[in-house]
Amino acid sequence: MSSKRKMSVTRLRLALPATSANLGPAFDAAALAMNFYIKIDAHPAEEFSIAASGRDCEICGQLENHLILNTYSEVLAAAGRPLVPLRLHIANDIPIGKGCGSSAAARLAGIAMAVHFGRLRWTDAQVISEASRREHHPDNASACWLGGLTVARMSGLAEDAAEAQVVQVHPKGKWPLLLAVPAVSLATKAARRVLPAQYSRSDAVTNIQNSMLLLAAFTEGRPDLLSAALEDRIHQPYRAALCPLLPCLQELKGKDGILGAALSGAGPSVLIFVDPRASVQRVRRVVAAHLLRNQLAAELLPAAITLRGARLTKS
Numbered sequence: 001m002s003s004k005r006k007m008s009v010t011r012l013r014l015a016l017p018a019t020s021a022n023l024g025p026a027f028d029a030a031a032l033a034m035n036f037y038i039k040i041d042a043h044p045a046e047e048f049s050i051a052a053s054g055r056d057c058e059i060c061g062q063l064e065n066h067l068i069l070n071t072y073s074e075v076l077a078a079a080g081r082p083l084v085p086l087r088l089h090i091a092n093d094i095p096i097g098k099g100c101g102s103s104a105a106a107r108l109a110g111i112a113m114a115v116h117f118g119r120l121r122w123t124d125a126q127v128i129s130e131a132s133r134r135e136h137h138p139d140n141a142s143a144c145w146l147g148g149l150t151v152a153r154m155s156g157l158a159e160d161a162a163e164a165q166v167v168q169v170h171p172k173g174k175w176p177l178l179l180a181v182p183a184v185s186l187a188t189k190a191a192r193r194v195l196p197a198q199y200s201r202s203d204a205v206t207n208i209q210n211s212m213l214l215l216a217a218f219t220e221g222r223p224d225l226l227s228a229a230l231e232d233r234i235h236q237p238y239r240a241a242l243c244p245l246l247p248c249l250q251e252l253k254g255k256d257g258i259l260g261a262a263l264s265g266a267g268p269s270v271l272i273f274v275d276p277r278a279s280v281q282r283v284r285r286v287v288a289a290h291l292l293r294n295q296l297a298a299e300l301l302p303a304a305i306t307l308r309g310a311r312l313t314k315s
Helices: 003-008 066-077 102-117 124-135 139-146 188-193 203-219 225-229 247-250 282-292
Strands: 012-021 029-045 049-054 085-091 151-156 163-169 176-181 260-265 270-274 297-306 311-314
Touching: 012 102, 012 139, 029 049, 029 102, 029 139, 029 203, 029 297, 049 203, 066 085, 066 102, 102 311, 124 139, 124 151, 124 163, 139 151, 139 163, 163 203, 176 247, 176 282, 203 225, 225 260, 247 260, 247 270, 247 282, 260 282, 260 297
Parallel strands: 049 085
Antiparallel strands: 012 029, 012 311, 029 085, 029 151, 151 163, 176 270, 176 297, 260 270
16 A cells, blocks of 8 residues: 555544443343443554553454454455555453443444545444444444434344344433443353243233333333333343343342343343432442342442444544
């Protein structure tokens, strides 16, 4: 590549939020964005290199089998555009492999870099659809890119041509969160394998009802509905054995300012919804004590829903 070509391609800075998908009964259909991020500074360079800091910096800094760079290269190749080597600085706050949307954020980062450095004229809908096809579901990708709470589905019969249909929701009122993150990770494929192939009509109906109630709770600012609305019969009962934090923390529902708890994504992290009238720090102490009594451990991260999705700065 000529030096003139390199100089014409500008630097790109990205900030993409963590996400929590499924939200109890809303399996593969809804997710929310949380206020901690992976930040990437990308510059054209002679060859690929990565400097990483923050959480899981060893994974973020490995050039081989890097999800961001692999996605970047694949999108450029599919679009017939030349591959621009990049120098990346990554500062990561999203736990990897813990159900916090790290893979969706990485794929979106790779797609955003391909769009920018490959000079592709893609819309937000195209970016989300590409990430959703790669993730095989659209919930995390849509919430990460748009922010807030998103409800999403894939349309089209052919998986490689399916498009994401997404609605962004701005939850009414305050929704303080506490994220319990264990030390061990859980592969999404492993979490998928424990799910049954079929469900009863009563389980399906219950989940549909609770998903609708959950959406109403957010749109109407009704935290009092969370305890009932988070009940799930599709994925959480089957994943509980792989995610011991879940049944333990569900015991606290309705106590000490805790509205309810649900797996974050496929787990093993658990998202705790805190009563907006309660002190998050007090709830944190209650949760820590409960985990200790049950001989379990987790990092407890106060969080909130962020209405800002991916942020891109060009210079």
